[in-house]
Amino acid sequence: MSSRKVAEALGIELVEVEDWSCCGSTPAHTVDHLLYGALAARNLAIAEKMGLATVVTPCPSCLVAFKSALEMVQDDGKRKELNELLDLPFQGEIQSKSLLQIIYEEVGVEAVAQRAKRPLEGMRLAPYYGCILTRPPKRAQFDDPENPITMDRILEALGAEVPEFPFKTECCGAAFGLPKRELVLTLSAKILEMAQEIGADALVVACPLCQQNLDLRQGQITSREGVSVDLPVLYITQLVGLALGFSPREVGLDKHAVSPNRLLKKWEEKLKE
Amino acid sequence: MRIGVFVCHCGTNIDGTVDSHQVAEEAKKFPHVVYATDYLYTCSEPGQQEIQQAVGEHDLDGVVVAACSPRMHENTFRRTIERAGLNRYMFEMANIREHCSWIGEDREANTHKAIELVRMAVAKVANHVHLHPSYFEVNKRVLVIGAGVAGMQAALDCADGGLDVVLVEKKSSIGGRMAQLDKTFPTVDCSICILGPKMVDVGQHEKIKLCTYSEIEDISGYVGNYTVNIRRKATYVDWGKCTGCGLCMEKCPSKKAYDYHNEGIADTTAINISFPQAIPKKATIDPEYCRQFTKGKCGVCAKVCPLGAIDYEMEDEIVAEEVGAIIVATGYGLLNMEELGEYGAGRYPDVITGIQYERFLNASGPTQGHVVRPSDGEEPKRVVFISCAGSRDASLDRPYCSNFCCMYIAKQAILTRDHIPDSEVYVFYMDTRSPSKGYEEFIRRAQEEYGVQYVRGRVSRIYPKGKRMVVRGADTLLGTQVEVETDLVVLATAATCAPEAEELAEKLRISYDEYGFYMESHPKLRPVETNTSGVFLAGACQGPKDIPAAVGQGSAAASKVLSLFSKDQLESDPQIAQVMELRCVGCLKCADTCPFQAIEEKELPDGRVVGHVIETVCQGCGLCTSICPSGAIQLQQCTDNQLIAEVEALCQAWRERSSG
Numbered sequence: 001m002s003s004r005k006v007a008e009a010l011g012i013e014l015v016e017v018e019d020w021s022c023c024g025s026t027p028a029h030t031v032d033h034l035l036y037g038a039l040a041a042r043n044l045a046i047a048e049k050m051g052l053a054t055v056v057t058p059c060p061s062c063l064v065a066f067k068s069a070l071e072m073v074q075d076d077g078k079r080k081e082l083n084e085l086l087d088l089p090f091q092g093e094i095q096s097k098s099l100l101q102i103i104y105e106e107v108g109v110e111a112v113a114q115r116a117k118r119p120l121e122g123m124r125l126a127p128y129y130g131c132i133l134t135r136p137p138k139r140a141q142f143d144d145p146e147n148p149i150t151m152d153r154i155l156e157a158l159g160a161e162v163p164e165f166p167f168k169t170e171c172c173g174a175a176f177g178l179p180k181r182e183l184v185l186t187l188s189a190k191i192l193e194m195a196q197e198i199g200a201d202a203l204v205v206a207c208p209l210c211q212q213n214l215d216l217r218q219g220q221i222t223s224r225e226g227v228s229v230d231l232p233v234l235y236i237t238q239l240v241g242l243a244l245g246f247s248p249r250e251v252g253l254d255k256h257a258v259s260p261n262r263l264l265k266k267w268e269e270k271l272k273e
Numbered sequence: 274m275r276i277g278v279f280v281c282h283c284g285t286n287i288d289g290t291v292d293s294h295q296v297a298e299e300a301k302k303f304p305h306v307v308y309a310t311d312y313l314y315t316c317s318e319p320g321q322q323e324i325q326q327a328v329g330e331h332d333l334d335g336v337v338v339a340a341c342s343p344r345m346h347e348n349t350f351r352r353t354i355e356r357a358g359l360n361r362y363m364f365e366m367a368n369i370r371e372h373c374s375w376i377g378e379d380r381e382a383n384t385h386k387a388i389e390l391v392r393m394a395v396a397k398v399a400n401h402v403h404l405h406p407s408y409f410e411v412n413k414r415v416l417v418i419g420a421g422v423a424g425m426q427a428a429l430d431c432a433d434g435g436l437d438v439v440l441v442e443k444k445s446s447i448g449g450r451m452a453q454l455d456k457t458f459p460t461v462d463c464s465i466c467i468l469g470p471k472m473v474d475v476g477q478h479e480k481i482k483l484c485t486y487s488e489i490e491d492i493s494g495y496v497g498n499y500t501v502n503i504r505r506k507a508t509y510v511d512w513g514k515c516t517g518c519g520l521c522m523e524k525c526p527s528k529k530a531y532d533y534h535n536e537g538i539a540d541t542t543a544i545n546i547s548f549p550q551a552i553p554k555k556a557t558i559d560p561e562y563c564r565q566f567t568k569g570k571c572g573v574c575a576k577v578c579p580l581g582a583i584d585y586e587m588e589d590e591i592v593a594e595e596v597g598a599i600i601v602a603t604g605y606g607l608l609n610m611e612e613l614g615e616y617g618a619g620r621y622p623d624v625i626t627g628i629q630y631e632r633f634l635n636a637s638g639p640t641q642g643h644v645v646r647p648s649d650g651e652e653p654k655r656v657v658f659i660s661c662a663g664s665r666d667a668s669l670d671r672p673y674c675s676n677f678c679c680m681y682i683a684k685q686a687i688l689t690r691d692h693i694p695d696s697e698v699y700v701f702y703m704d705t706r707s708p709s710k711g712y713e714e715f716i717r718r719a720q721e722e723y724g725v726q727y728v729r730g731r732v733s734r735i736y737p738k739g740k741r742m743v744v745r746g747a748d749t750l751l752g753t754q755v756e757v758e759t760d761l762v763v764l765a766t767a768a769t770c771a772p773e774a775e776e777l778a779e780k781l782r783i784s785y786d787e788y789g790f791y792m793e794s795h796p797k798l799r800p801v802e803t804n805t806s807g808v809f810l811a812g813a814c815q816g817p818k819d820i821p822a823a824v825g826q827g828s829a830a831a832s833k834v835l836s837l838f839s840k841d842q843l844e845s846d847p848q849i850a851q852v853m854e855l856r857c858v859g860c861l862k863c864a865d866t867c868p869f870q871a872i873e874e875k876e877l878p879d880g881r882v883v884g885h886v887i888e889t890v891c892q893g894c895g896l897c898t899s900i901c902p903s904g905a906i907q908l909q910q911c912t913d914n915q916l917i918a919e920v921e922a923l924c925q926a927w928r929e930r931s932s933g
Binding site for chain 1: 615
């Protein structure tokens with residue numbers, strides 16, 4: 001929701017890939033690498049046929065799948081194998097980027113800040129990038145792999161206070177939420193606790209799965225890990241959207257497990273000042 | 274022309290994939306060849322004797338040896354035929370090892386190729402002419418670049434051997450890295466106490482001319498006759514007058530200047546003497562911080578200096594020096610720790626580098642040897658060391674080992690326990706590398722006598738927790754994740770090439786590896802020579818190394834220079850370019866192309882202008898021959914006619930083969 005709104009407001013034209021399918025995500029690449037590549041390549045091939053230059057995704061896991069497919073297609077042998085599985089020929093001439101990368105590199109921090117109608121003043125936000133948005137660096141080709149700063153810069157430019165967050169690239173447990181839930185609870189608890197310790201009003205993420213783990217599981221964490229966590233977890237475009245003037249409802253802030261109302265109230269008060 | 278061909282088996286190196294005997298048999302059929310044979314090791318004494326004998330018996334006047342690369346044995350065989358009475362340049366090597374037997378497995382194809390290579394070499398030798406070297410004078414002065422312990426040792430050995438030495442150092446004082454160290458491993462003796470006397474010797478040696486606060490601007494010339502322009506950077510203090518009294522430092526109002534000697538763990542004054550034992554002990558102004566430069570007014574030091582030594586108008590000066598050889602001892606740099614994002618280095622004040630910790634330990638450091646935590650000045654009760662911080666890390670493109678970190682960590686760990694007896698010390702390591710004398714015992718002492726906790730595993734993250742830091746890593750012996758809460762983290766950051774190492778290499782025309790370390794001529798057998806004649810290496814500029822190794826190389830490089838200078842004249846290689854004046858049109862394109870400035874303009878008695886090659890400067894690279902429009906400039910023993918003869922021999926071989 002917020003991604004579409006923000007993209008439109010920033011002049012990025014988003015076109016839905018026709019008849020898109022799942023990228024394969026974690027289950028696919030743990031089972032068969034070639035099929036994993038083919039699932040991602042199918043979407044890319046359709047996008048190529050539609051004449052699109054870039055496939056943008058708000059999800060780092062999809063991004064990794066796309067980049068893996070783009071890597072595979074560079075190899076003559078693998079390109080052949082991939083194309084045998086696909087209906088459409090896949091050339092690998094398209095590129096894939098995260099929405100964050102597009103906002104940071106192609107729109108630019110200054111341009112985003114200039115369009116901000118309601119700066120994020122009064123918000124103290126901990127940016128959390130997760131484990132695969134910037135890694136492995138050779139594949140990601142984006143930001144510093146161990147100390148990324150793109151969200152920091154965007155949020156700062158929009159007026160938020162961004163403290164040094166040491167767990168920017170820790171793992172939240174990701175897809176282990178199903179097979180090994182307690183692992184996700186332990187890992188996510190550490191991230192949330194650290195964000196609370198540095199006095200953040202909210203955690204800002206660039207990955208929908210991180211968002212789910214960190215937001216939906218706070219009750220489980222509190223009961224199992226014995227730590228008290230109560231911290232809203234927002235996707236980056238939700239905050240950019242707020243700053244651009246969209247209402248909390250328009251950017252989906254009414255849909256969170258942990259209510260961001262306290263954060264919003266603090267912000268509104270600051271804006272009134 | 275009567276040519277002999279000698280084919281070497283090189284054991285199985287060649288004969289394993291090339292039929293050496295067949296090569297010799299085929300060679301007998303080539304024009305001019307009157308004798309051909311094969312032998313197990315042509316370079317061995319009997320192998321060489323066979324060549325000498327054959328020259329006499331078969332009245333040979335040219336020789337081809339088909340064996341390894343000419344880089345290995347060309348000189349060996351030139352001497353062989355010279356002993357047999359031939360001109361040493363009537364010789365050619367066909368490389369049938371590196372260019373043939375080592376790279377292909379198909380014996381038949383390799384044998385064909387070897388035969389063709391020999392055929393070409395024979396065609397070339399048939400066009401060889403007698404050449405004679407000329408001799409030139411040697412300037413027996415030596416330039417040493419870098420006055421760390423390796424450069425100082427080289428300078429002292431050269432000077433003690435009677436040579437005049439020009440010692441150039443970038444910083445204001447000599448001493449290098451070793452002057453920053455507190456103690457040295459594995460003896461734990463005070464670094465400056467053992468280095469100091471050497472520094473004094475260098476400073477007082479009548480044969481050593483010190484040029485500190487200076488850099489190499491450019492270098493021209495060749496072995497025996499180099500001209501070096503040295504940039505003497507403006508110190509803004511007349512060192513002829515400065516006595517190093519330090520009054521200016523006391524009064525300087527700009528007290529926030531970056532302290533290079535203390536690696537930034539403390540500030541210094543804009544005018545400063547870098548450390549108490551500095552040689553020369555002279556003050557230097559850092560214009561980045563001096564108020565006279567940043568604000569345009571101050572002048573306090575000029576007022577207080579009792580000798581009127583301050584000169585704000587001083588400018589850099591270029592000084593030319595003539596030398597015959599150059600020793601490069603420019604040392605190493607350290608990885609910028611901010612590249613290690615996961616360690617928070619640069620963001621967390623209590624994560625520091627090993628060299629910074631050295632300054633905390635040092636009695637003449639800013640804390641007088643009291644170890645403190647940078648964030649709040651408290652004494653740390655727990656210190657964690659992390660080895661391989663950036664070394665052996667392919668993701669940072671530094672897969673190499675930095676050589677000395679394991680040992681200095683053990684030393685710093687021991688010193689920490691000495692300085693703070695109730696402290697706990699942890700070391701995260703990949704392996705401990707301690708191959709030199711007394712090194713392994715030293716690490717054992719750290720572990721057993723001093724109770725230093727060695728944890729085998731990498732650290733994945735360092736983060737703050739309250740006033741302390743948490744170090745999270747793997748313990749690969751226990752197979753578990755560990756977290757250590759600590760007061761201070763010390764990173765053994767990777768040793769890198771010295772800043773601007775590549776630029777200096779270009780000026781010296783020496784090679785460097787992908788990490789910027791200078792390339793020795795042979796990794797085992799010519800460790801301090803470079804491929805540029807007259808330029809030698811010493812110390813960590815060639816690769817990270819500890820003090821004993823650096824000192825050893827300093828002495829080795831000096832001995833190379835001394836042996837080079839033991840002759841009054843050097844022989845120049847006659848395989849150089851020569852201008853056929855009748856054909857030369859005087860365009861002088863050759864002069865513009867020559868990378869060595871070896872070609873000058875010459876006016877003939879009839880007023881015509883032609884190019885002229887300065888024999889001793891020409892390196893025989895052949896660039897000029899490819900640009901000459903009239904073919905007037907020819908590289909001796911590699912003339913157009915010879916190359917054409919080689920190509921023709923090859924074409925002839927193909928014609929014969931295709932016609933069956």
